[in-house]
Amino acid sequence: MSSSHGALAHHFESLDQQREAHTLGMWAFLVTEVMFFGGLFAGYAVYRHAYYDAFARASNHLDAHIGGINTAVLIGSSFTMVLAVHAAQRCKKIQIFVWLWATIILGGVFLGVKYVEYADKWQHHLIPGPNFQFEGVQGGHEQIFFAFYFTMTGLHAFHMVIGAVILAWLSVLALKGRFDQPGRNAVEMIGLYWHFVDLVWIFLFPLLYLIGRHHA
Amino acid sequence: MSGHEQSHMKLYFGVFVTLLVLTFVTVWIAEHDYGAFNTPIALAIASFKASIVILYFMHVRWSSRVTWMAAGIGFVFLVILLGFTLSDYLTRDWMQIYGPALGSR
Numbered sequence: 591m592s593s594s595h596g597a598l599a600h601h602f603e604s605l606d607q608q609r610e611a612h613t614l615g616m617w618a619f620l621v622t623e624v625m626f627f628g629g630l631f632a633g634y635a636v637y638r639h640a641y642y643d644a645f646a647r648a649s650n651h652l653d654a655h656i657g658g659i660n661t662a663v664l665i666g667s668s669f670t671m672v673l674a675v676h677a678a679q680r681c682k683k684i685q686i687f688v689w690l691w692a693t694i695i696l697g698g699v700f701l702g703v704k705y706v707e708y709a710d711k712w713q714h715h716l717i718p719g720p721n722f723q724f725e726g727v728q729g730g731h732e733q734i735f736f737a738f739y740f741t742m743t744g745l746h747a748f749h750m751v752i753g754a755v756i757l758a759w760l761s762v763l764a765l766k767g768r769f770d771q772p773g774r775n776a777v778e779m780i781g782l783y784w785h786f787v788d789l790v791w792i793f794l795f796p797l798l799y800l801i802g803r804h805h806a
Numbered sequence: 807m808s809g810h811e812q813s814h815m816k817l818y819f820g821v822f823v824t825l826l827v828l829t830f831v832t833v834w835i836a837e838h839d840y841g842a843f844n845t846p847i848a849l850a851i852a853s854f855k856a857s858i859v860i861l862y863f864m865h866v867r868w869s870s871r872v873t874w875m876a877a878g879i880g881f882v883f884l885v886i887l888l889g890f891t892l893s894d895y896l897t898r899d900w901m902q903i904y905g906p907a908l909g910s911r
Contacts, residue, residue, distance in 0.1 A: 613873050621880035628884045632891045639896055640909025658833045662826055669822040672863050676815070731909075778865075785864045792855050795829075796848040800836035804844060 597773025605773040612775045616782045623749075627790050630745070634738045634797065644731035646802030648724065651716070652739075653707070657799040660703045661791060667696035668788040671781045678769050678777035686764040686777060693784065694754045694761075704747055711736070739798055746794060749787045756780050814862075821862045828855050 602608040638645045674689035715723040716736050724732040760777055768774060832851050840847060861867040866877055899907035 610870060610872065613869065614876055617873060617876035617880075621876065621883070624880040624884050625887065628887050632888050635888065635892055636895045636908060639892075640907065654833055654836065658829060661829045665822065665825045665829065668825075668859065668863055669818065672818050672822075676818075782864055785859055789856050789859055792859070793849075793852050796832055796836065796852055800833065800848060802844075803836040804839035 597771055608773070609775050609778075612779055613782075616779045620782060620786045623786060627742070627745070630738070630742050631793070631797075634742070637734050637738065638797075638801070641731040641734060642802075645735045648732035648735035648739075649799060649801035650803065651714075651724075652799045654799045654803060656703060656707065657795055660700050661795045663696050663700045663703070664788050664791050667693045667700070668785050670696060671784045675778045675781040678764075678774070679772075681770055681772060683764045683767065683769060686769055687761045690757050690761040690764065690777070694757050697750050697754050697757075701747055701750060704743065708740075711740075742794055742798070746787065746790055749790075753780065753784050753787055757784070817862060821858050824858060825855055 597608075598605055599608060602611065670689050670692040674686055674693060677685035677689055711717060715721055718733050718737045718740065722728065722733045722736070724730050757780060760780060763769070763776070769777065828851050832848055835847055835851075836844065860877060864877075866873060895908055
């Protein structure tokens with residue numbers, strides 16, 4: 591392991607211990623993220639229980655097939671992320687670059703679709719606020735659903751943008767040879783973050799898009 | 807660490823395909839009427855998808871117990887958050903003395 595001198599920080603005894611510490615640190619951060627989104631999920635659960643019919647009507651206004659395709663796109667980006675981590679563990683800089691950018695591009699597709707969805711909401715007066723109207727009616731509880739929809743998917747999209755920027759930065763580092771020697775964990779750590787963002791969406795999709803669809 | 811990564815590729819691909827299939831199943835089930843079971847089924851499928859992402863994509867299956875614990879603790883606190891919050895709000899109208907449920911006039 592003497593070729594990986596540069597990768598071992600002085601306060602660690604071995605590369606394995608260093609990797610363990612990095613992993614634990616990233617998981618500690620992800621736990622805070624779980625609680626961050628968890629609070630929103632808890633609020634959503636309470637209000638969905640209180641206003642189920644309004645939530646179902648509001649949810650049926652979302653396009654479940656577009657949402658489903660977007661879910662598949664995001665799952666695809668998690669798969670390409672796994673491939674990037676795999677390449678990083680084998681120190682293959684070109685593959686790292688390719689799979690990181692595949693991940694970024696799929697993430698970009700996801701965000702593009704979300705933009706189209708948001709634009710559609712704007713057209714239909716579904717942005718919460720003084721101009722909110724649900725099917726011509728103001729003051730209904732559907733607005734609460736859309737408040738959760740925009741807050742949760744917006745926060746999720748914000749997390750994706752941050753992730754994509756970091757992935758792009760790592761791709762540059764890869765080309766510069768940063769991951770040519772073993773012992774560098776950055777790609778794997780950002781992979782954990784990216785998968786977490788995917789996990790949030792795995793729950794957001796059915797909860798937001800698929801309420802009471804069988805009545806339709 | 808580099809030795810056993812090769813053999814995981816088929817597993818990763820299998821997990822990926824499983825996730826896609828389950829996404830399709832989730833939408834399909836939502837469009838059929840299973841009464842009160844629609845939501846629990848959707849959440850169960852989502853939970854299974856989450857667990858295979860965590861175990862395989864996030865490598866927790868091959869991680870140390872410390873990592874298992876860190877990931878598990880997040881889940882434990884989420885359950886506490888949801889459990890206590892919902893056990894309050896969902897039972898508000900069970901006994902009249904505790905007042906009306908949220909959302910009823």
